[in-house]
Amino acid sequence: MRLGERVAVIGAGAMGEAFIKGLLRQGLSSRDEIVATDKSPERRAHIEQGYGILVTDDNAEALRGADTAVVAVKPQSIVEALREMAPAIDVGRHLVISIAAGVPTSVIERRLPPGTAVVRAMPNIAALVGQAATGLCRGTFAQEGHLQRALKIFEAIGRAVVVPEGLMDAVTGLSGSGPAYAYLVVEALADGGVAAGLSREAALFLAAQTLAGAARMVLDTGRHPAELRNWVTSPAGTTAAGLTVLESRGVRGALMEAVLAGTRRSRELGEAGTGGARDG
Numbered sequence: 001m002r003l004g005e006r007v008a009v010i011g012a013g014a015m016g017e018a019f020i021k022g023l024l025r026q027g028l029s030s031r032d033e034i035v036a037t038d039k040s041p042e043r044r045a046h047i048e049q050g051y052g053i054l055v056t057d058d059n060a061e062a063l064r065g066a067d068t069a070v071v072a073v074k075p076q077s078i079v080e081a082l083r084e085m086a087p088a089i090d091v092g093r094h095l096v097i098s099i100a101a102g103v104p105t106s107v108i109e110r111r112l113p114p115g116t117a118v119v120r121a122m123p124n125i126a127a128l129v130g131q132a133a134t135g136l137c138r139g140t141f142a143q144e145g146h147l148q149r150a151l152k153i154f155e156a157i158g159r160a161v162v163v164p165e166g167l168m169d170a171v172t173g174l175s176g177s178g179p180a181y182a183y184l185v186v187e188a189l190a191d192g193g194v195a196a197g198l199s200r201e202a203a204l205f206l207a208a209q210t211l212a213g214a215a216r217m218v219l220d221t222g223r224h225p226a227e228l229r230n231w232v233t234s235p236a237g238t239t240a241a242g243l244t245v246l247e248s249r250g251v252r253g254a255l256m257e258a259v260l261a262g263t264r265r266s267r268e269l270g271e272a273g274t275g276g277a278r279d280g
């Protein structure tokens with residue numbers, strides 16, 4: 001599948017790069033259809049050398065050659081980035097997709113020409129391997145067609161779901177940050193395997209493939225995770241022994257609190273990054 005439009009990635013850090021790699025890897029865009037901007041000369045050199053796409057430090061120039069802008073700067077930098085982009089916005093042409101944690105569409109719209117189509121999205125770092133989980137919503141002026149354009153991009157780099165804007169911070173706390181929680185779990189499981197005698201290499205492989213397989217089963221079978229857990233848990237067996245430890249240490253509650261803390265932090269970032277202008 002081809003995207004058939006030109007994309008400007010504004011801010012080519014960790015997530016901007018994952019986006020570029022995802023678009024190229026999925027064959028959605030060719031190299032000459034993506035332009036990336038970054039403040040940092042080192043990042044620009046890294047992206048130019050790594051992916052062979054056009055790079056610049058001029059956000060307005062990048063926008064003039066693009067149909068869709070993916071704004072991937074930190075929440076603390078978004079006001080500046082939008083100010084640089086605003087003079088080049090063509091309201092009839094451009095779709096602006098922000099992936100900044102916490103920043104509402106209303107705040108973005110206020111800093112762009114009236115009527116600009118804005119979509120707010122929260123993907124995750126697994127875009128790098130075409131497996132991102134993304135929640136997205138549209139702003140005041142984005143039409144259904146704009147949402148479909150955004151969905152096409154996010155479904156090419158993983159899977160996506162449309163949510164009300166009021167739940168975007170929850171998406172951020174769950175799936176935006178979620179890969180980091182999963183890496184922590186993989187690392188800890190592997191450490192346990194090493195403690196039990198496995199080589200580091202075998203333990204890491206077994207831990208990561210176990211999480212990938214378990215997640216695949218939830219997605220493919222549509223069964224409740226508790227039911228799947230019962231399939232693994234033999235009476236008086238090894239799994240029951242392991243689960244007893246996890247429950248007694250409060251792992252379930254800790255993960256729930258982690259998602260809630262991430263959700264709260266997303267809200268704070270939106271407020272701090274936009275000078276308390278958050279209202280959406």
Ligand SMILES: NC(=O)C1=CN([C@@H]2O[C@H](COP(=O)(O)OP(=O)(O)OC[C@H]3O[C@@H](n4cnc5c(N)ncnc54)[C@H](OP(=O)(O)O)[C@@H]3O)[C@@H](O)[C@H]2O)C=CC1
Nearest residue numbers: 011013014015038039040072073074075077081100101125
């Ligand atoms: N990392 C992740 O897994 C995810 C991140 N996000 C969101 O994506 C955004 C980017 O996060 P992340 O990639 O981790 O951050 P990074 O700091 O890695 O990347 C942001 C990049 O944007 C550059 N930048 C800053 N201001 C401008 C500007 N005005 N114009 C162009 N480039 C600029 C920064 O340069 P410099 O460092 O010199 O300021 C930096 O290289 C954040 O808003 C975050 O909430 C969303 C989902 C997942």
Ligand SMILES: O=C(O)[C@@H]1CCC=N1
Nearest residue numbers: 101172175176177178
């Ligand atoms: O940690 C962060 O703030 C960003 C947003 C979601 C994932 N990383």
